[in-house]
Amino acid sequence: MLILKAVSLGPLHGYGVLLRIQQISKDRLEIQQGSLYPALYRLEHQGWIASDWGESENKRKAKFYRLTAAGKRRLRSETENWNQMAEVIAGVLQTNPEEV
Amino acid sequence: MKLWGRARMESEMDAELRFHLEAYADDLVRGGLARPEAMRRARLEFGGIDRTKEECRDARGMNTVESLIQDLRFGGRMLRKNPGFATVAVVSLALGIGANSTVFSLVDRFLLRPWPVSDPGGLVAIESNSPREPGSRAQSFPDYADIASQASAFSGVVAYGLRGGFVSGEGQGLEARVEVVSQNYFAVLGVNAMLGRVFSPKPEAADGEARSVVISYALWQSYFGADPSLAGKTTLLDGQEFTMIGIAPRDFCGLCRGRSPDIWVTTGGWATMVPGEQRTYAERGDRWFRVTGRLRPGARLGEARAQLQTLARRIQMASPATNRDVGFFAHPASDAVREALAPGLYMMAMVGLVLLISCANVANLLLAQTERRQREIAMRRALGAAQWRLVRQLLTEGLMLSLAGGILGLLLASVLVRLLPALIPDLAATSLRLDGRVLAFTAAISLLTAVVFGLAPAVRAARCDLTAALKGEGTSAAHATRRLPLRSLLVSGEIALSVVLLASSALLLRSLLYSQRIDPGFDTKKNLLMLSVAPPELYGYSGSQAAALYPALVSRLESVPGVVRASYARRPPLTQSEGGETKAVAIPGAPAPNESGRFEIRYNIAGPKFFATLGARLLRGREFNQFDLPTAAPVAIVNDAMARRFWPDQDPVGRSIQIGEKDYRLIGVVKTGRYLDLNEASQPYLFLPFTQVFSFECTLFVETAGDPQALVHAILKETAEVDKRLPIVGAVTMRDYMRQVLSEQRAIAGLLAGLSILGMLLAAAGLYAAVAYLVNRRAHEIGVRMALGARRSDVVRLVLTQGLRLSAAGAAIGLAGAFAASHLISSFIYGIAPTDPLSYASSAVIAIGVALLASYIPARRAMRVDPMAALRCE
Secondary structure, eight states, rough: HHHHHHHHHHHHEEHHHHHHHHHHHTTTTOOHHHHHHHHHHHHHHTSSSSEEEEEESSSOOEEEEEOOHHHHHHHHHHHHHHHHHHHHHHHHHHHOOOGO | OHHHHHHHHHHHHHHHHHHHHHHHHHHHHHTTTHHHHHHHHHHHHHOOOHHHHHHHHHHHOOOOHHHHHHHHHHHHHHHHHOHHHHHHHHHHHHHHHHHHHHHHHHIIIIISOOOOOOHHHHHEEEEEEETSTTOOOOOHHHHHHHHHHHHEEEEEEEEEEEEEEEOOSSSSSSEEEEEEEEEEEHHHHHHHHHHHOOOOOOOGGTTTTTTTEEOHHHHHHTTTTTTTTTTEEEEEETEEEEEEEEEEOOOOOOSTTTOOSSEEEEEHHHHHHTTTHHHHHEEETTTEEEEEEEEEETHHHHHHHHHHHHHHHHHHHOOOOHHHTEEEEEEEEHHHHHHHHHHHHHHHHHHHHHHHHHHHHHHHHHHHHHHHTHHHHHHHHTOOHHHHHHHHHHHHHHHHHHHHHHHHHHHHHHHHHHHHHHOOOOTTEEEEEEEOOHHHHHHHHHHHHHHHHHHHHHHHHHTOOOHHHHTTTSSSSSHHHHTTTHHHHHHHHHHHHHHHHHHHHHHHHHHHHHHHHSSOOTTTSEEEEEEEEEOGGGGTOOOHHHHHHHHHHHHHTTTTTTEEEEEEESOTTOGGGGGGGGEEEOOTOOOOOSSTEEEEEEEEEOOOEEEEEETTOOOEOOOOOOOOTTTSSOOOEEEHHHHHHHHHTSSTTTTTETTTTEEEEEEEEEEEOOOOOOTTTOOOOEEEETTTOOOSSSSEEEEEEEOOOOOOOOHHHHHHHHHHOOEEEEEEEHHHHHHHHTHHHHHHHHHHHHHHHHHHHHHHHHHHHHHHHHHHHHHHHHHHHHHTOHHHHHHHHHHHHHHHHHHHHHHEEEEEEEHHHHHHHHOOOSSSSSOOOHHHHHHHHHHHHHHHHHHHHHHHHHOOOOOOHHHHTT
C-alpha cells in the first residue's frame, strides 16, 4: 500500500520509491532495501503498477514505476479499508472502563 | 508469460539493481563517503543480491514452467557430465520397466480385459456338482434346457461346450476347436459379428442355421487369409458343408479364458454333423456343457440360487438314474476370472520385485551422485536457492532418468512382446499388442519409480549440512561411514529381493525337472510321430469299413522305408480331452464301491503293438494282437496300479472283469503311467483292444528309425493312397508333443528364471557400484592403513568383508521373504515341497557368491591403492 501511494504521486524508480517512502513518512519508516524489489515485481505481476525504462535525474537509465488504473482502484479500496480498521481500533482503544 | 523474454528480464533485473546500488552509493558519496566505501556500504545494506533476484523471479510468478525448463536444462547438463552414471541408471530402469510392461501386456491381454460382452457383471456361471465326476462342473444339455426354461431369475441362459473338428475348406485340413453353443449364445452375451451376422436367438431360426457356423477372428486371419467377403461362403467342417455366416469380433474368444474356440456351431448343427452326437447331447447323464446365465434386471443372485436349488431337486426326483445328488450352483462369472488371475498376479509380483531392485539400484547411484555433488548443492543453497527448489531440481533429474528408462523400457518391451509367442507355444495364436493401456501403465510406473528412487536422495541433499560440506569434509572417511546406513539398507534390500526371485525360480525349475523326470509310462525319447485321423464315419465309412481302415493304414505305413513299426489308439496319452472317459467295471471278489457294484475306471482303446510302439513296459502277459477279433473272447489289459489295487499279491492275468454284460479276460499288466496329466497321482487304468471295441476316434503312432519329421511327407503320401479324401492331420513328433505338454510349466519357470537372472544381475551391479564407491571414498584410509603396514590381502579382506556383510544380511532377509511367499507359488509346483531346502540354500549361495564377485573387483582396485598418492590427496 505504501508503495502504491508512493508511486501514485508520480512515476518513480526503485530507489526513488525507497526515498519517497522515507520522505513522506518523515524517516519514521525504513524499508529493507533487499525486500523492496520483490515487492515491486509482485505488484507489477498483479497489474497494479507498470514499468517503463526512462532516464533518471542524473542522466542514467532507470526503470520507472507508475500506478495503473487497477492500481488506483486498489489503492483507494486499501486506503478505505485501512481507515476503517484504524477507526475501529482507535474506537476500541478510546473506550473507557465505565462505558463497558 | 513469454519464455523467450527470460534473458531480457534477467538483464533488466540486473540493470535495475545495479542502478539502485549506484544511486544509493551516489547519495552516500554526497554524504561524504569515499566511492569504494560507499559501494561496499550500499551492497551490505542491500543484503543478498542473488537472493533478492530469486525472490523477484518468484514474485513475477514465472516459476512453474520456466524454472522447470531451467531444471531440465540443468539436469541434462548434469547427466551429460556423468554419462556413465546416466547410462547405468537408465539401462537399469529400462530393464525393470521393460520387464514390467511386457508382463503387464500379457496379464492385461488374458486376464484384466473385461469380457467383450455387454454388461459382463450380470453374467452368472451355473455349475453342477456330480458325485460321479468330482471336479467336473459341466452340465448336460437337458439340464441346461430345464434351467433355461424354468429359472425365471435369468433373462437368458446359454450353453457352450468345446469339441474338436476338422476344417478342410481351403487346401490342407486343420484340426479346429469347435464350440457347440445354444442357439441364443451370441444374442444373450450381446456379441455382434465383426463381419456378417451371428446366430439368431429365435427358436424358429434353429433349423435354418443348423448348417451355419461363426468363424473366430483368429481362424479368419490364419486360415481364410482375412478374406473380407468370407461371410456367406461355405467351408467343410468334418467333411460337411457349412455356411460361414459371420466372423466374431477380434476380442471375443469365448467365455473360457485361455481356450479360445475357432468355430461356433449350434447344437442343432452339431447334431446333424456327427450322427452319433445326437445322443451325447440329448442325454441327461452326458455332462460336457458349460452354462452361463444373465440375471434379469432387478433379479438378485440369491433368488437365482433358490430357483436353481428347487429345480435341481425336481430333476433329482424325476431322473434319479442320472441326477442323483446332482445340485446346481450359481456364482458371479467374475469369480472365475479372479481365480484365473492368480498366476498373472504372481508374475506381476515377480517383475515388481525386479523393478524394485532397479529402483534401489538407481537410488543408490543417485545417493552416491548427490554425495559427490554435495559441495555444489551446498554452494547453491548458500547462494540463495530455496530448499524445495533444490529438491525439485533433484526430482526433475530423477524424472528425466526414469522417463528415459521408460522409453527405452518400452522399446525393450516391444521386442520382448514379439519374441514371447515364439517362446511360449500357448501364445502363438494370440497377438500381443502394446496398446494405450500398456503405454499408460509404463508411464505410471516410470513416474512412480522416479518418486521412489528420487525422493530419498533429494531430501537428503536438501538437508545437507552447509558448513561441513563447504569446508570439504564431504570427502572424509568419517563422513562416509556416517552416511552408510541408508545405502547399505538399499544394497541389502536389493540382495534380499533377488534372493526371493532366485528362490522362487529355483523352486519352479526343480519342479520342472521333476516333471520331466516323471515316467509317463512310455518312452518319450523315441522317434515317434503321432497323427490324428478325422472320424472316418464323416467320409462315408461304415463301422466295419472303418474297422478295416486302421489296420490297413498301419500296414501301409510299415511299408514306408524308415518306419520301424506303427500302431493306433483311440487317443494319445496325456490328453485331457473329454475328461478321460471311464467305463463301469465290475470286478469279481472286490467289495462293491456303490449300489451299482461297479468301479468307474478310465480307459483307452489300443491297437496291436501299441505298447511296443510307444515303448511302454509290459510287466506280465502279452499285448493285443491281430487275433483279438470280435469273434474271439473279449480281452483287456490293466495297469500295475489297477492290478495292485484289486489283486494284491496275485497275478491278474487270466482273471476276468465285467464291462457292460460282457466278461473280459485279462491278458496282460502294463507299467503304470500318466494318462491325463503328468502331475496326476497314479490311478487304475484299463486298455481295451481296438480290434474288439471300435471307436471312430483314432490316433496313429509311427515309430521311425531316424528323425520322424523327415518322414512326415512320405507318411502322408502313403495314407493318401489308402483314401485321398480322409484328412490325416496334426502330425506331431513325440518330442514336440512332450514339449507342449510341459510348455505351461516351462513357460512360467523360464520367465521367472529370466527375471531372477535379471534381478540378480541388477543387484550385483548395485552392489558393485556401492562397494566401488566405498573403496573410492576410503582410498585415503586404505592408503593410511597400507602405509602403516597393512598387507594387500588385509585390504582385500576388508573390502570383501564389507560386501559379504551386506549380502549375507540381504540373503537372510530374502530367505525369510521367500519363505513367507512360498504359499503363493505352491499351486505352480509339483513333486517338491514349497519349502524345499535345496532351492533356498542354492539361491542364498548364488546370491552371496555373485555379491562376493561383485565386490572382488573393487577389492582388487583397493589393493592397488598407492599409499603415497592417497596420502598426498589430502
